[in-house]
Every structure is written in structure tokens, then in C-alpha cells.
Amino acid sequence: MxxxxxxxxxxxxxxxxxxxxxxxGLEEPKIMTFGSNPQSNIPPGTEDLVxxxxxxxxxxxxxxxxxxxxxxxxQGNNFSLAYVSSDKEAIKTAFDKLKQxxxxxxxxxxxxxxxxxxxxTDKFGIGWQFNYES
Numbered sequence: 001m002x003x004x005x006x007x008x009x010x011x012x013x014x015x016x017x018x019x020x021x022x023x024x025g026l027e028e029p030k031i032m033t034f035g036s037n038p039q040s041n042i043p044p045g046t047e048d049l050v051x052x053x054x055x056x057x058x059x060x061x062x063x064x065x066x067x068x069x070x071x072x073x074x075q076g077n078n079f080s081l082a083y084v085s086s087d088k089e090a091i092k093t094a095f096d097k098l099k100q101x102x103x104x105x106x107x108x109x110x111x112x113x114x115x116x117x118x119x120x121t122d123k124f125g126i127g128w129q130f131n132y133e134s
Contacts, residue, residue, distance in 0.1 A: 004054075004082040006063040006129055010073040013050035013066045024057050034069065037112050042069045052113070080119075080127030088116055091130045098122045 009016055014031060021029060034040045035047025042049075046069035054063045063082055067073040085091050095108055101123030108118035108130060116132035 002060065004061045004063050004084060006065065006080045006082045006127075008065050008067050008073070008078040008080070010067055010075075010078075011049060013053065013064050017050070017053045017055065017064050020055055020057070020062070024055070026055055026057070029053050029055055032113070034066075039112050077125075080129055082129040082131060084131045084133050086132065086134050088132055091116060091118075091132060095120065095128075095130050098128055 007016075017029060017031065021027070030053070031050055032052045033047060034042045034049050034051045037051055040051065049066040049069060050064065052063065052065055054061050056062075067078070083091065083094060092108060095118055099120050099122075103121045105119040105121065105127075106117070108116055111117045114131050114133070116130075118130045119127065120130075121127050
């Protein structure tokens with residue numbers, strides 16, 4: 001499976017996703033909010049922020065999210081790479097290698113949207129999301 005760019009925005013992701021969908025003539029995508037995830041420990045009033053949305057454009061997936069509530073947002077660093085695979089061992093191997101010298105934000109674990117998900121920032125400052133998908 002290919003790597004997917006994951007773009008983060010500061011509270012306006014719904015607008016961004018709907019705009020790109022209209023630009024490329026796509027149907028309105030399914031949008032998951034932080035409030036729809038029982039595992040999200042978010043501040044009150046941020047339940048409607050976008051936790052995840054994706055568009056398939058010309059055969060590639062572009063993924064979107066609002067910045068996690070309470071985390072600082074910095075324009076220009078608002079992206080990560082999503083490694084989506086059906087091979088748990090490949091996910092674990094890449095995660096373990098990339099965390100060397102980096103910072104683990106979320107260890108590989110079961111979440112409400114994936115049986116195996118983790119997030120880290122590598123030693124070069126690039127965010128990586130790891131997601132198991134069968």
C-alpha cells in the first residue's frame with residue numbers, strides 16, 4: 001500500500017475537505033469528528049472538530065484532520081505521512097526503527113478505528129501515522 005499524505009488544519013478542516021471534494025468533482029466524504037470517538041480526551045467545545053476525513057483523487061488518498069485539541073498548530077508543519085498496511089509485523093518493524101532518536105506520541109495499540117495504530121515523530125521532525133487495515 002502507498003504512503004498517504006495526512007494534512008492537519010487549525011479548525012477549518014471540514015471547509016478544506018469540502019472545497020477539495022468540489023474542486024475534483026467528488027461526492028461529499030464521510031467525516032469523523034473527535035466527539036464521535038469515545039477514546040478522545042478532548043476539551044469541551046471541540047467535539048465537532050474533524051478527527052479524520054479522506055479523499056481519493058486520481059487514484060491516491062489524501063487524508064485530513066483538524067489539529068488535535070490542545071496541541072500547538074504551526075503552519076508549514078501541518079502534515080504527516082500515513083503508513084497503512086495489512087501486515088502488522090511490517091508496521092511494528094518500521095515503527096520501531098523510526099522511533100529511534102524520535103518521539104513516540106502514541107504507542108502501537110488498538111483504537112476505536114483500528115486494531116493497530118500508532119503515531120511518532122522521527123528524528124528529522126516528520127510525523128508518521130501507522131495504521132493496520134485488512
